[in-house]
Amino acid sequence: MINLLSDTATKPTQEMLTAMLEAEVGDDVFGEDPSVNQLEAHVAEMFGHEAALFCPSGTMTNQLAIKVHTNALDEVICDHDSHIWHYESAGFAWHSGVRINPIAGHRGKLTASQVEGAIQPAYDWLARTRLVVLENTANRGGGAIYRLNEVDPILKVCKANNLALHLDGARLMNALVATGESPLEWGKRFDSISLCLSKGLGAPVGSMLTGNTDFIREARRFRKVMGGGMRQAGYLAAAGLYALQHQVERLDEDHKRAKRLGAILSQQAYVKSVRQIETNIVIFDVQDHLTADDVLSAYRQNGLIASAFGKRTIRMVTYLGIGDSEIAEAVGIIEKGM
Numbered sequence: 001m002i003n004l005l006s007d008t009a010t011k012p013t014q015e016m017l018t019a020m021l022e023a024e025v026g027d028d029v030f031g032e033d034p035s036v037n038q039l040e041a042h043v044a045e046m047f048g049h050e051a052a053l054f055c056p057s058g059t060m061t062n063q064l065a066i067k068v069h070t071n072a073l074d075e076v077i078c079d080h081d082s083h084i085w086h087y088e089s090a091g092f093a094w095h096s097g098v099r100i101n102p103i104a105g106h107r108g109k110l111t112a113s114q115v116e117g118a119i120q121p122a123y124d125w126l127a128r129t130r131l132v133v134l135e136n137t138a139n140r141g142g143g144a145i146y147r148l149n150e151v152d153p154i155l156k157v158c159k160a161n162n163l164a165l166h167l168d169g170a171r172l173m174n175a176l177v178a179t180g181e182s183p184l185e186w187g188k189r190f191d192s193i194s195l196c197l198s199k200g201l202g203a204p205v206g207s208m209l210t211g212n213t214d215f216i217r218e219a220r221r222f223r224k225v226m227g228g229g230m231r232q233a234g235y236l237a238a239a240g241l242y243a244l245q246h247q248v249e250r251l252d253e254d255h256k257r258a259k260r261l262g263a264i265l266s267q268q269a270y271v272k273s274v275r276q277i278e279t280n281i282v283i284f285d286v287q288d289h290l291t292a293d294d295v296l297s298a299y300r301q302n303g304l305i306a307s308a309f310g311k312r313t314i315r316m317v318t319y320l321g322i323g324d325s326e327i328a329e330a331v332g333i334i335e336k337g338m
């Protein structure tokens with residue numbers, strides 16, 4: 001089976017497993033795991049932030065950011081396609097007692113004037129706007145990339161209105177490899193950043209949260225409250241560090257392979273249209289007389305799995321483990337079609 005469901009399907013390479021086996025470990029709840037400490041220092045430095053925190057998942061790093069940046073009855077502004085709005089089980093309400101104001105942006109991205117227009121005036125009967133969350137790349141936006149020059153005017157609005165700015169950078173490295181922008185420049189603009197190690201970067205588990213010392217101290221406390229204090233987590237941290245040191249540049253290959261799939265898809269009679277492909281996510285619509293499930297079951301019979309992204313919409317994701325031979329096979333199955 002060729003699995004194009006998600007870039008979370010990555011498995012550790014032999015070299016990564018070796019790095020994990022050789023990791024020095026300790027009890028991270030006491031702050032005594034050298035490999036976790038090394039990873040946290042590495043990522044903090046990468047973004048020019050004071051501190052970082054290793055967590056089990058990107059959901060947890062986003063939820064911690066919301067928890068620390070807000071008080072109950074506050075409001076969070078984000079795009080209506082955001083991960084925090086769709087895919088975190090309404091955890092913002094559960095953990096933080098806040099409301100979300102989901103704004104209809106373009107391909108998962110907001111503009112400064114949309115953010116400004118969403119800020120609530122200070123009336124007793126309104127929630128208090130406190131936090132803006134951007135997503136780069138935008139997952140439901142089809143892997144769309146924010147550029148720094150799009151972030152700058154949003155940052156200006158945040159500063160003028162005393163709002164914190166968090167980045168859900170689950171796939172930030174995909175964006176930065178594509179644009180050539182630097183992590184330091186991104187770090188400068190955000191109060192906190194969440195980065196997944198277990199997507200395209202290829203680690204088996206883990207996400208990082210970065211911010212200033214006070215922010216991370218609080219996040220660390222709430223991580224424990226949520227049950228995310230891990231003991232000899234250094235075995236996992238070693239995988240994350242390996243990924244950041246060896247598996248960032250190769251994300252470009254995933255992007256090229258996604259574009260190749262898109263080019264082949266756009267030639268198929270059963271495909272109505274392929275959305276713009278900027279990184280490793282391919283989203284396309286099938287013709288009106290078909291459903292996504294019709295096409296997906298034909299694919300599956302021929303050895304390819306992808307996911308429905310709506311009644312007539314399909315998503316495919318490329319990642320470490322989908323090399324040229326897998327792409328060649330996938331192309332054959334796509335061309336065979338229905």
Ligand SMILES: *Cc1c(COP(=O)(O)O)cnc(C)c1O
Pocket residue numbers: 056057058059060062083084135137138139168170171196199207
């Ligand atoms: C995958 C993802 C996350 C975090 O997901 P986990 O599965 O909890 O690690 C957060 N934001 C975006 C945009 C994602 O794609």
